[in-house]
Amino acid sequence: MKTFGCIGCGNMGSAILGGLESQQDISLIGYDPSGNVPCTACDTNLELAEQADFIMLAVKPDYVESVLETIQPALTEDKVIISIAAGVSMETLSKHSGGKCPVIRCMPNTPAMVGEGIFAFCFDDPALTETQQTAVHTMFEQIGQVMVLPESKFNAFTAIAGCGPAYVLYFMEAVTEAAVSVGFNRKEATEMAINLFKGTTKLADESDHHLSLLREMVCSPAGVTIAAVNHMDRTALRGNIIDSIFKARDRGIEMSK
Ligand SMILES: NC(=O)c1ccc[n+]([C@@H]2O[C@H](COP(=O)([O-])OP(=O)(O)OC[C@H]3O[C@@H](n4cnc5c(N)ncnc54)[C@H](OP(=O)(O)O)[C@@H]3O)[C@@H](O)[C@H]2O)c1
Incomplete structure (x- = not known):
């Protein structure tokens, strides 16, 4: 032992x-x-x-x-x-x-x-x-x-997985605020955000499909989801997320000097 x-x-x-x-x-x-x-x-x-x-x-x-x-x-x-x-x-x-x-x-x-x-x-x-x-x-x-x-690779790992829970929670908070803004009470809004992430994570984990394909499955032609995703692309949300992770990595490098 x-x-x-x-x-x-x-x-x-x-x-x-x-x-x-x-x-x-x-x-x-x-x-x-x-x-x-x-x-x-x-x-x-x-x-x-x-x-x-x-x-x-x-x-x-x-x-x-x-x-x-x-x-x-x-x-x-x-x-x-x-x-x-x-x-x-x-x-x-x-x-x-x-x-x-x-x-x-x-x-x-x-x-x-x-x-x-x-x-x-x-x-x-x-x-x-x-x-x-x-x-x-x-x-x-x-x-x-x-x-x-x-x-x-530790600074890169830290910027993704070490800091990552903060990014995911930040996104969950944003979804919660949006849900409250469209009329759900805070308890309903928080539960929806948590279950949204829980369910999507399970789907991504258990499915054989690529992440992009799973997202495309929700985006019907001329539908509501594609309208939101197009807005995210026009406002460079994906690029901003990538750049934010680079900022964390660079800060880690700076701190280790
Ligand atoms: N939390 C995270 O998300 C996270 C993620 C990755 C890595 N880490 C690393 O994990 C380490 C701990 O972080 P934490 O968030 O768990 O901090 P924490 O909650 O403050 O825990 C540190 C503990 O160590 C105790 N301590 C202080 N001096 C000690 C000594 N001489 N001998 C034994 N224990 C002593 C502290 O007691 P007192 O409060 O009485 O001082 C406290 O209970 C840090 O080095 C951090 O970089 C944390």
């Missing part, structure tokens, strides 16, 4: 611990200064690092270096650090863990809170064994989609 320890049990740490809870072959431990830990609590980060085989860093990026320095005495080559801190590079992780154990950089997104996340993993550390990689892959694929990426 392997032990998975989580340092920092806030939004993301607790969500990941919650997702891993049902897995039979790992025991979960956590540390958070608040004492709010959704599994067995350790008294300190060092105690957690001594006990855990996999040590997840789920603290804010500014705390990563000091946490790594605190747990360094407990690190050995058979342990693995998994950091989900946005923008913290593999180089920083290796440096502040003293090169004493392999490090993995991971970027989750908020749907991980309901077991539907997308996780990017960077397995580029040469010290990482095949067995360790497989164990991490297996653990996380049960709580979402796992993508193994070189670190150079």
Whole structure:
């Protein structure tokens, strides 16, 4: 039985611990200064690092270096650090863990809170064994989609999947406002927006058709949908969405300098 320890049990740490809870072959431990830990609590980060085989860093990026320095005495080559801190590079992780154990950089997104996340993993550390990689892959694929990426793709991944829930929710909010504007009450409008996205996502997931074909199926000749889609095209909505994602990617590049 392997032990998975989580340092920092806030939004993301607790969500990941919650997702891993049902897995039979790992025991979960956590540390958070608040004492709010959704599994067995350790008294300190060092105690957690001594006990855990996999040590997840789920603290804010500014705390990563000091946490790594605190747990360094407990690190050995058979342990693995998994950091989900946005923008913290593999180089920083290796440096502040003293090169004493392999490090993995991971970027989750908020749907991980309901077991539907997308996780990017960077397995580029040469010290990482095949067995360790497989164990991490297996653990996380049960709580979402796992993508193994070189670190150079992390800013692009973050701009799409990391920030993506905000874009989707923004679109859902717009649909809700439109529904309220045409006379639905807010509860009806919100439920309609949620079910619209839920149903369309399921359709896209389960259908063999390309996304464009599924959209064309709704656009009858001279109908109402094509009128809306034409307006979206004339106002360059698609181009603006693409450019917005580029802005997020560029901001990520700027922040990592
Ligand atoms: N939320 C997201 O959408 C998201 C997405 C991708 C990546 N991430 C990354 O995930 C990490 C955590 O984000 P979050 O949103 O979960 O933040 P959060 O809710 O603030 O959780 C961080 C937790 O760490 C605790 N903490 C502070 N210092 C600590 C220490 N020395 N040792 C152990 N725990 C400590 C905090 O306690 P206090 O509140 O008492 O300080 C808090 O409970 C960040 O690095 C972020 O970049 C988050």
